[in-house]
Amino acid sequence: MHLIYEQSTPGRRGVRLPASDVPAASALPDTLLRAEKAGLAEVSELDLVRHFTNLSRRNFSVDTNFYPLGSCTMKYNAKVLENSAALFTPFHPMTALLPGGVDFCQGTLGMLYDLGQLLADITGMDEVTTQPLAGAHGEMTGIMLIAAYHAAKGNRAKKKYVVVPDSSHGTNPASAAIAGYEIITVPTAPYGDMDLELFKAAMSDEVAAVMMTCPNTLGLFNPHIKEISDIAHSFDALMYYDGANLNAIMGKVKPGDVGFDVMHVNLHKTFGTPHGGGGPGSGPVGVKRALIPFLPQPRIVMDGDGKLQLETANPGTIGRTANFFGNFGVMVRAYAYIIMLGREGLIQVSEQAVLNANYIKEKLKGHYDLPYDMTCMHEVVFSASRQLEHGVHAIDIAKFLIDKGYHPPTVYFPMIVKEAIMIEPTETESKATMDAFIEAMIEAARTAESSPQALHDAPLTMPISRLDETKAAREQNVCHIG
Amino acid sequence: MLNSHYCPHTPEEIQEMLSVIGVASVEELFAPIPPALRATTFNLPTGMSEFETFSRMQAIAGENSQGMTHFIGGGFYDHIIPSVVDHLSGRAEFYTAYTPYQPECSQGTLQALFEYQTAICRLTGLDVSNASLYDGGSACAEAAMMALRVTGRSRIVVDGCVSPFSRQVLKTYLFNLDVEVVEIAPQGGLLDRAALAALLDDRVAAVLIQNPNFFGSIEDFSGLADQVHGVGALLIGSVYPISLGVLKSPGEIGIDIAVGDGQSLGNPLSFGGPSFGFIAAAKKYIRNMPGRIVGETVDRNGKRGYVLTLQAREQHIKRHRATSNICSNQGLCALRGLIFLSSVGKEGLADLARLNRDKAEYAKARLSAIPGVSVLQASVTFNEFTLVLPKNAAAVVAGLLEMGIAAGVPLGDYYKGFNNCLVVTVTEKRTKREIDLFAKELEVALCI
Numbered sequence: 007m008h009l010i011y012e013q014s015t016p017g018r019r020g021v022r023l024p025a026s027d028v029p030a031a032s033a034l035p036d037t038l039l040r041a042e043k044a045g046l047a048e049v050s051e052l053d054l055v056r057h058f059t060n061l062s063r064r065n066f067s068v069d070t071n072f073y074p075l076g077s078c079t080m081k082y083n084a085k086v087l088e089n090s091a092a093l094f095t096p097f098h099p100m101t102a103l104l105p106g107g108v109d110f111c112q113g114t115l116g117m118l119y120d121l122g123q124l125l126a127d128i129t130g131m132d133e134v135t136t137q138p139l140a141g142a143h144g145e146m147t148g149i150m151l152i153a154a155y156h157a158a159k160g161n162r163a164k165k166k167y168v169v170v171p172d173s174s175h176g177t178n179p180a181s182a183a184i185a186g187y188e189i190i191t192v193p194t195a196p197y198g199d200m201d202l203e204l205f206k207a208a209m210s211d212e213v214a215a216v217m218m219t220c221p222n223t224l225g226l227f228n229p230h231i232k233e234i235s236d237i238a239h240s241f242d243a244l245m246y247y248d249g250a251n252l253n254a255i256m257g258k259v260k261p262g263d264v265g266f267d268v269m270h271v272n273l274h275k276t277f278g279t280p281h282g283g284g285g286p287g288s289g290p291v292g293v294k295r296a297l298i299p300f301l302p303q304p305r306i307v308m309d310g311d312g313k314l315q316l317e318t319a320n321p322g323t324i325g326r327t328a329n330f331f332g333n334f335g336v337m338v339r340a341y342a343y344i345i346m347l348g349r350e351g352l353i354q355v356s357e358q359a360v361l362n363a364n365y366i367k368e369k370l371k372g373h374y375d376l377p378y379d380m381t382c383m384h385e386v387v388f389s390a391s392r393q394l395e396h397g398v399h400a401i402d403i404a405k406f407l408i409d410k411g412y413h414p415p416t417v418y419f420p421m422i423v424k425e426a427i428m429i430e431p432t433e434t435e436s437k438a439t440m441d442a443f444i445e446a447m448i449e450a451a452r453t454a455e456s457s458p459q460a461l462h463d464a465p466l467t468m469p470i471s472r473l474d475e476t477k478a479a480r481e482q483n484v485c486h487i488g
Numbered sequence: 489m490l491n492s493h494y495c496p497h498t499p500e501e502i503q504e505m506l507s508v509i510g511v512a513s514v515e516e517l518f519a520p521i522p523p524a525l526r527a528t529t530f531n532l533p534t535g536m537s538e539f540e541t542f543s544r545m546q547a548i549a550g551e552n553s554q555g556m557t558h559f560i561g562g563g564f565y566d567h568i569i570p571s572v573v574d575h576l577s578g579r580a581e582f583y584t585a586y587t588p589y590q591p592e593c594s595q596g597t598l599q600a601l602f603e604y605q606t607a608i609c610r611l612t613g614l615d616v617s618n619a620s621l622y623d624g625g626s627a628c629a630e631a632a633m634m635a636l637r638v639t640g641r642s643r644i645v646v647d648g649c650v651s652p653f654s655r656q657v658l659k660t661y662l663f664n665l666d667v668e669v670v671e672i673a674p675q676g677g678l679l680d681r682a683a684l685a686a687l688l689d690d691r692v693a694a695v696l697i698q699n700p701n702f703f704g705s706i707e708d709f710s711g712l713a714d715q716v717h718g719v720g721a722l723l724i725g726s727v728y729p730i731s732l733g734v735l736k737s738p739g740e741i742g743i744d745i746a747v748g749d750g751q752s753l754g755n756p757l758s759f760g761g762p763s764f765g766f767i768a769a770a771k772k773y774i775r776n777m778p779g780r781i782v783g784e785t786v787d788r789n790g791k792r793g794y795v796l797t798l799q800a801r802e803q804h805i806k807r808h809r810a811t812s813n814i815c816s817n818q819g820l821c822a823l824r825g826l827i828f829l830s831s832v833g834k835e836g837l838a839d840l841a842r843l844n845r846d847k848a849e850y851a852k853a854r855l856s857a858i859p860g861v862s863v864l865q866a867s868v869t870f871n872e873f874t875l876v877l878p879k880n881a882a883a884v885v886a887g888l889l890e891m892g893i894a895a896g897v898p899l900g901d902y903y904k905g906f907n908n909c910l911v912v913t914v915t916e917k918r919t920k921r922e923i924d925l926f927a928k929e930l931e932v933a934l935c936i
Contacts, residue, residue, distance in 0.1 A: 345535070
């Protein structure tokens with residue numbers, strides 16, 4: 007497809023601007039002006055509409071295809087959430103920061119406060135900040151809160167390490183590094199969880215925090231989580247919960263009940279807000295009472311009259327992690343989702359997410375290696391090692407699935423599983439959809455044995471075939487020239 | 489049984505699935521969780537229909553005061569959004585997809601992001617852009633960390649005229665990294681060039697400036713880049729993208745890394761988000777860029793296509809040695825930015841920038857004609873300027889809010905000794921009539 011810039015005609019415009027009702031200002035001095043106008047597209051409105059409509063048709067999406075991308079919780083995004091978000095678009099965030107401004111923003115501040123309360127109940131935390139803009143941003147915020155906690159006790163210099171299992175999301179160690187920590191990685195045991203003995207050996211007074219995902223990226227719930235928390239706490243290390251997999255346990259387990267001190271929630275995963283082709287997400291952070299003094303500001307608090315106020319002069323705060331109150335539009339959607347589903351609905355979400363993953367696991371385990379064969383939570387990780395004997399890799403199976411109309415599962419993650427295929431169906435998929443997907447997976451396994459080349463050639467039905475990633479990395483052509 | 493109408497199974501299907509798995513109940517699937525760890529309370533309210541949900545959301549939105557006339561900015565701006573932006577970014581194929589890990593079935597997102605990167609490069613006059621960051625503040629922080637990596641130094645010098653919010657975010661990001669952040673106090677709403685000169689030495693990794701700055705001043709940064717480069721430091725500039733319709737591009741100023749908030753490009757105010765942060769740089773710094781980058785390549789048949797590239801910089805490969813921890817970015821907001829820029833177009837962006845300045849100049853003349861009111865800065869301004877009022881600006885703003893006018897951002901909370909100063913923003917959406925009414929009400933407010 008042509009780029010929008012290749013459809014440009016000088017002088018053509020896509021929108022008419024309002025006419026000016028004021029006199030023209032005197033010209034700015036030449037020294038401040040750009041020499042040439044920015045080379046933006048010059049297209050008509052219809053050209054623009056066709057271009058982006060046709061581009062959109064080159065995407066798989068939840069609304070068009072089953073999208074079992076493990077770890078990403080690609081559930082259906084209810085349309086009423088979009089309509090709800092549109093109600094809040096005119097409100098300027100600065101209004102709330104003006105003197106007396108909170109009086110004019112009680113609806114939006116109240117919604118953020120209520121969302122915090124609902125998330126606190128779901129997670130077992132005492133208070134939630136909605137400021138972090140994505141899951142990884144929440145992790146960074148959470149680890150900074152932990153750093154502030156240790157600093158307040160005079161232990162900042164002593165506490166040098168953050169412990170993560172080797173199955174963790176890459177964001178965990180990357181976020182801890184921004185907060186100034188060195189990383190200790192603990193291997194996974196054959197039973198699929200962080201090796202308890204090696205964990206004990208890794209712990210010392212110099213550990214600031216332990217970051218865990220539970221269920222972990224293998225989709226397994228760690229039954230020793232409380233023991234791990236107790237050990238961490240005995241060294242005054244705090245427990246960080248990566249909420250990426252919260253969709254499995256709503257109403258079943260609260261991270262705050264089992265020893266976690268800080269956590270983030272991915273609203274775009276668990277609470278049904280759209281993933282936007284890569285974002286925006288939203289990563290509110292919940293904390294236990296001991297960490298409240300360090301929360302980012304402005305902090306939304308309720309006064310004695312039930313009115314929302316902004317606390318901006320807290321001396322212990324880590325400061326600010328985003329310009330305003332976080333990705334508000336995402337939070338509107340998540341709030342609507344939570345109040346719509348309610349208590350029973352959210353429990354059912356987790357139950358059926360787990361049911362669906364186990365169903366796929368049972369149906370496929372005869373066809374693919376299942377390195378950790380036990381009851382899984384919301385996702386299941388297979389290995390294509392059996393197919394590799396025929397020269398077929400996980401990536402080949404992924405590309406075959408594209409031709410069958412499925413967005414592939416996550417492949418090659420977690421890194422501890424060779425040729426990993428990580429499937430997360432989510433609760434919103436029907437049995438019929440999963441049965442058809444299972445058939446496609448079985449066909450891929452059969453094809454791997456009978457004609458591996460067919461898998462190497464896939465996909466054949468897309469506008470393009472497999473792309474040369476080495477060329478892209480070598481040439482670094484990231485901006486259209488011409 | 490069907491408490492969530494988004495869970496589609498019938499009781500019969502659930503039974504069928506349970507028997508395939510070989511358990512008697514869904515509850516059995518939660519057996520790996522020891523009973524002692526199970527939640528004992530779950531106090532959420534009962535669910536409701538989507539109609540009731542929407543009504544509740546309408547009621548919440550109704551609790552905010554409606555129809556405020558905005559003369560406030562502070563990083564978020566009340567600009568026009570062409571209808572196409574909502575409609576095209578509202579294509580579910582865009583908004584219900586995720587990060588394009590599988591390029592063959594994600595060419596829509598990938599090509600759009602490549603076009604977005606191109607727009608940002610052309611706007612900023614720099615070589616390379618990533619596929620978006622979170623917001624303007626975190627983009628400043630990411631740029632600073634990029635400069636720390638490039639130079640191997642540990643001091644960031646920040647002009648106090650940079651948005652106080654962005655400066656706070658920057659300080660929060662860098663707090664744990666053994667980095668010194670040195671701020672230069674503003675001088676009459678402008679960068680204190682003498683103070684900067686005194687601070688420049690071989691310990692400085694980067695200097696962060698903003699144009700137009702938080703006071704609204706457009707600065708003549710001639711010679712600044714050479715001065716900063718002279719000590720081996722990088723120049724980071726935070727810019728307001730609408731102003732780049734007419735103002736000198738970061739590339740022309742000699743800025744090495746340009747950042748900014750993309751809200752003004754087709755993203756609604758929405759109480760502060762989501763918007764997006766952009767970052768662009770000279771090509772030699774590409775391997776130190778944070779976040780996703782889309783690159784052009786060819787498929788097996790030589791056909792042009794797009795992929796996520798240079799992923800070896802990123803957290804999912806490099807883990808704690810990654811250039812950033814960012815994973816989800818603000819892709820859909822960046823897409824909105826691209827559609828906005830492509831709709832307004834090359835000529836339109838220049839016209840839009842001029843329209844903003846025309847309105848602001850009219851308001852500036854009108855407001856500064858009020859007895860006792862003057863303009864702080866000697867420099868030219870874009871669509872924001874700082875008024876010096878004869879009394880405390882906070883009290884004036886609080887009074888005007890009651891009239892439905894968000895009169896501006898009082899500077900007292902952000903700069904010591906600036907209690908009488910008010911930053912007023914005037915975008916193309918403000919009519920002469922609204923400006924005249926504002927002037928009238930301000931005059932009344934100052935008389936009381």
